[in-house]
Amino acid sequence: MPLRTRELLRLLAAINSRLSGDVSLPVLAVWAHRSQFDLHRQFRRLVGETPKAYTTRVRLASAAAELVSTDRRVSAVAFDHGFASHEVFTRTFTRHFGHSPREYRTRGLHVAGRRTAAVHASTVGSTAPCISLYRISTAERKPAVPLDISVRDLSAFHALVMRRRVTRDEIATALAESLPTVFGYAQRHGLTITGPPFARYPEVGMGSLVIEGGITVAAPPSAALDDGIEALAIPAGRAVVALHRGPYDCLPESYQEIERWMRDQGLSAAAAPWETYLTDPGERPDPATWETEIVQPVR
Known part of the structure; x- marks a missing residue:
């Protein structure tokens, strides 16, 4: 079996x-x-x-x-x-x-300090175990649950990412390859990791999309990056933020709910959205408890 x-x-x-x-x-x-x-x-x-x-x-x-x-x-x-x-x-x-x-x-670390070191250690501890399992499919669906949606002013941040063009069915596979690669590169080079893994979608089409899988870092690296890994700088700005609770398979429904909410509020997208994986699947095995933060910059 x-x-x-x-x-x-x-x-x-x-x-x-x-x-x-x-x-x-x-x-x-x-x-x-x-x-x-x-x-x-x-x-x-x-x-x-x-x-x-x-x-x-x-x-x-x-x-x-x-x-x-x-x-x-x-x-x-x-x-x-x-x-x-x-x-x-x-x-x-x-x-x-x-x-x-x-x-x-x-x-x-490339950004020294007791506080940044503590953040780095905590993030590594919660991220390393299942770095290849974010977006894993559980073949589970859930009834529609209202999202916690709000508009916030977000700070700028730096990240390392790998970019792939994939179909929607290939998102999990792409992240299973890119996230461990980026995470491993950051640790080998002493880069200060400051947050959970995320996936950003700079281009979404009918048949395929472009996905950027990566992690946030305290500052951009000073050395040249390996082939396939890129530094990304996300500017500060206003964004719609929603907390999705449940399996990754149900994320498309949450994106649709966010789009409806934005239309009702008279807001339009200003840049590519991204999703941050707040829960380690290997620490909380029940998909119903997984939390994913969805961010859509708006104007």
Whole structure:
């Protein structure tokens, strides 16, 4: 029997709550009531990486955030993130980030400060586990729920994005590729991550659309970016903001409700809309609890 999305999310929640403990494949197979072979195959199909690669990546991301936001000893950080020894941690960390833990800490974040470091660490901790699962389909629909819609004045922000032209059915796949790439680039280069992942839609057509998947950063990078990753600056301005509660599959209905609300208020779009994924699916496995903020700049 295939591993259902809800079962996978519950398993990820269990893994993420025990990342300093034993989350090896035999243990996960017992939790999931499946054979090791079957779990390995289905986990990779749904998450895009093996259970071992997943747990190692999430542990390293969290450890890297702690290194630049605290003064704790490297050996203590290694132990608290499930690594058996300082040597194993250093070797694995260096292979993943291109710097040893001490070098990574010494370089620090590109925007220094205790407050920004704390924001960065908190954001990484809540984002890394399911960076490839935002917009995942659960094949669930919900009855229409009135949105919380308001008009706000938003501040300018900086972001890193990857741009793709896709069909509507390919949005989740595009984000599963772009968000981990952008997130990983930001962490490797010590960029200060300041908010959850988002997707922006600069062009929407009948057959396809352009999607920009990325993360917000405290300041634009000073070095040249890798191929496919772009710096984005969103200016301050007035926008309609709505909070969508529920599965990602129901987002189109929320966009339609926002359009109707704007017409009633005599507002028109002034720039591309975007959606920010406020809830980590691996922390809250029930899609009914997921929150997505939709922003439409207006004039």
